[in-house]
Amino acid sequence: MVLFKSLPRFPRLFPVLLLLVVIVTYAASRLDPARKSTSGALRGFADRVAKLSARPWSRVGAGDTAEEAHRRAWELARATQYAGTGARVQRFLEKALRGEPFTVAAIGGSVSKGRGLTPPKNAPQDADGEIHGATTLYSRENLHFLVFDWLNATFPNAGNRFVNGAQGGVGAGYFAWCFKEHIPTDVDLVLVELGINDLNHLRVVAKYELLVRSVLELDSAPAIVNIETFTTLFHELISSSAMHNDVLAYYDIPSLSIRDVLLPRLMADPDVQMPRWFRTGGDVSLGDDKVREWGGVPVDLMHISAKGHGLAAGLIINYLSTQLALVAPMTAKGHFGRFSAAHLRKTLERVYDVPDTWLTQSFDPTELPERRAPVCRSMNSAKLHNRVSGADDTPDGDGDQVRGLVLHPSSHGWEPWAWHEKHYLVARTPGALAVFDFVIAQPLPATHDDDDEVIEDPMDVYSAFEGTPTDGRAASARRDMAGLKEQPASRQEMRTRRRQRRSSTFRKEHSGAGDGGTVAIGFQRSANYGLGSVHCWVDEDRAAGRRLDGWWEIKERNMGIVTEVATGLQPGRHRLQCELLADTLDPLKRHEFRLFAIVHN
Numbered sequence: 001m002v003l004f005k006s007l008p009r010f011p012r013l014f015p016v017l018l019l020l021v022v023i024v025t026y027a028a029s030r031l032d033p034a035r036k037s038t039s040g041a042l043r044g045f046a047d048r049v050a051k052l053s054a055r056p057w058s059r060v061g062a063g064d065t066a067e068e069a070h071r072r073a074w075e076l077a078r079a080t081q082y083a084g085t086g087a088r089v090q091r092f093l094e095k096a097l098r099g100e101p102f103t104v105a106a107i108g109g110s111v112s113k114g115r116g117l118t119p120p121k122n123a124p125q126d127a128d129g130e131i132h133g134a135t136t137l138y139s140r141e142n143l144h145f146l147v148f149d150w151l152n153a154t155f156p157n158a159g160n161r162f163v164n165g166a167q168g169g170v171g172a173g174y175f176a177w178c179f180k181e182h183i184p185t186d187v188d189l190v191l192v193e194l195g196i197n198d199l200n201h202l203r204v205v206a207k208y209e210l211l212v213r214s215v216l217e218l219d220s221a222p223a224i225v226n227i228e229t230f231t232t233l234f235h236e237l238i239s240s241s242a243m244h245n246d247v248l249a250y251y252d253i254p255s256l257s258i259r260d261v262l263l264p265r266l267m268a269d270p271d272v273q274m275p276r277w278f279r280t281g282g283d284v285s286l287g288d289d290k291v292r293e294w295g296g297v298p299v300d301l302m303h304i305s306a307k308g309h310g311l312a313a314g315l316i317i318n319y320l321s322t323q324l325a326l327v328a329p330m331t332a333k334g335h336f337g338r339f340s341a342a343h344l345r346k347t348l349e350r351v352y353d354v355p356d357t358w359l360t361q362s363f364d365p366t367e368l369p370e371r372r373a374p375v376c377r378s379m380n381s382a383k384l385h386n387r388v389s390g391a392d393d394t395p396d397g398d399g400d401q402v403r404g405l406v407l408h409p410s411s412h413g414w415e416p417w418a419w420h421e422k423h424y425l426v427a428r429t430p431g432a433l434a435v436f437d438f439v440i441a442q443p444l445p446a447t448h449d450d451d452d453e454v455i456e457d458p459m460d461v462y463s464a465f466e467g468t469p470t471d472g473r474a475a476s477a478r479r480d481m482a483g484l485k486e487q488p489a490s491r492q493e494m495r496t497r498r499r500q501r502r503s504s505t506f507r508k509e510h511s512g513a514g515d516g517g518t519v520a521i522g523f524q525r526s527a528n529y530g531l532g533s534v535h536c537w538v539d540e541d542r543a544a545g546r547r548l549d550g551w552w553e554i555k556e557r558n559m560g561i562v563t564e565v566a567t568g569l570q571p572g573r574h575r576l577q578c579e580l581l582a583d584t585l586d587p588l589k590r591h592e593f594r595l596f597a598i599v600h601n
């Protein structure tokens with residue numbers, strides 16, 4: 001924002017500047033035939049922007065009265081939990097404006113899965129004719145589908161693609177490790193919805209950070225837009241969404257929430273409004289722990305209704321529309337005006353960067369943290385992998401690639417089992433043993449950022465200091481300022497410092513020291529399903545293993561949880577073993593254990 005404010009504003013000069021750009025580009029294209037495409041691209045861009053403004057529905061609110069515009073702005077402001085620069089979103093919209101095909105994907109829980117929505121006539125199928133996941137993933141009412149549908153209508157291209165990777169009953173703990181099993185890695189825009197899918201616990205911050213960081217670090221460097229729903233089911237309104245906010249700010253990810261838009265309405269008239277915005281009908285009935293009665297109607301308080309999906313999608317579309325106006329603003333004449341914001345941003349590549357340091361790790365500018373690619377084997381993934389799990393998934397010649405979580409043949413007592421579209425490996429007899437081989441890879445280079453841009457002093461843009469009265473304090477502040485201004489390194493110095501920093505990280509990695517790898521399992525937790533416990537360990541170190549309990553006391557929540565078994569694992573092949581225990585926390589002494597993922601890095 002500071003950046004954009006500091007821009008000189010030349011609204012009157014703009015037509016002149018534009019003319020100049022066109023003339024210069026045209027002249028350049030005449031002189032240098034290789035640049036002809038640039039001029040063509042510029043014209044293509046202008047044509048597309050002109051077409052865009054001809055479609056009233058492509059710009060949300062274009063036909064608003066002043067009062068409607070005011071209300072729209074008010075609601076969007078109430079819904080905005082974090083706005084940020086919008087840099088990656090704008091870059092995505094620029095790509096769409098250029099007419100290039102794009103991929104949108106969603107990561108989320110059962111709300112995103114579309115629980116309770118009307119399934120589409122034709123749910124997308126795999127090559128083998130199977131439908132993976134819920135049919136409501138691609139419901140015409142699903143909030144993610146609605147957002148994609150608007151983008152696809154605004155920027156039509158037969159190559160536009162939408163993949164809904166939502167999974168019910170799991171949260172950031174699962175997706176941090178497993179998102180690549182559910183969304184394509186060449187994605188351009190990722191919509192994230194996980195506000196009620198984790199426990200309201202500080203541990204969620206690190207899991208959520210691992211997820212958004214890993215998504216931002218994909219080679220396609222996608223934009224993320226976060227959307228939070230909420231539930232009135234628990235004894236406090238605050239939810240794991242509170243654990244997301246500082247992570248979203250740190251990574252400059254725009255975040256919207258329906259809560260503060262809806263709550264005043266729900267408070268004013270709950271009997272009418274609760275059944276409107278939350279799910280009713282179908283199999284929603286009293287006796288289900290997430291259902292309460294409002295206005296004589298059983299209401300599922302964990303899942304918003306189709307109308308709730310419409311609102312969430314509307315907020316995202318409104319947001320995208322405001323970003324689009326920054327990338328390709330309309331003037332009264334209906335074509336684009338200043339696009340200097342986007343133009344300036346191009347010279348500042350670091351607005352797209354992922355910070356070198358983690359929010360949930362200590363600050364240390366001399367030793368950058370190791371990067372480790374998360375690897376996941378999930379019963380709910382359609383992807384094929386090698387039998388021995390590793391980050392390097394090139395077929396190893398040991399046999400066919402396999403789907404899901406495949407145990408070593410020395411395992412016994414575990415079998416596949418499914419409840420609707422949720423798949424598990426299940427053991428019921430104490431002593432049952434699950435054996436799983438995996439390879440811990442060498443860590444990746446600590447940073448992939450090769451940009452040598454000098455980071456200017458932020459005080460350069462606070463020109464107000466120049467004019468302050470010359471009392472003692474201001475003068476000394478100015479001296480400090482002057483000192484600060486001399487601090488930023490020259491390009492050459494920056495390069496040297498970064499090289500030194502990198503080589504120290506390089507030494508650390510190749511001495512075999514470092515933090516080591518982690519292995520964790522994903523399993524079902526519930527108070528209702530009669531779940532037992534396992535003891536898990538890595539390699540021969542049975543005593544250093546860990547007990548994991550399927551049963552917990554939280555009646556309203558049946559959740560898939562990912563819990564670490566061992567950390568500090570050195571690169572190379574390892575063996576994870578989990579044995580079903582005779583001891584169980586279930587009051588009725590049942591033993592069933594439901595395993596759905598094994599993850600490592």
Ligand SMILES: *[C@@H]1O[C@H](CO)[C@@H](O)[C@H](O)[C@H]1NC(C)=O
Nearest residue numbers: 152153156157158160161162
């Ligand atoms: C995008 O819109 C076009 C119509 O313009 C439609 O044919 C196509 O199926 C849509 N893409 C997807 C993935 O739904």
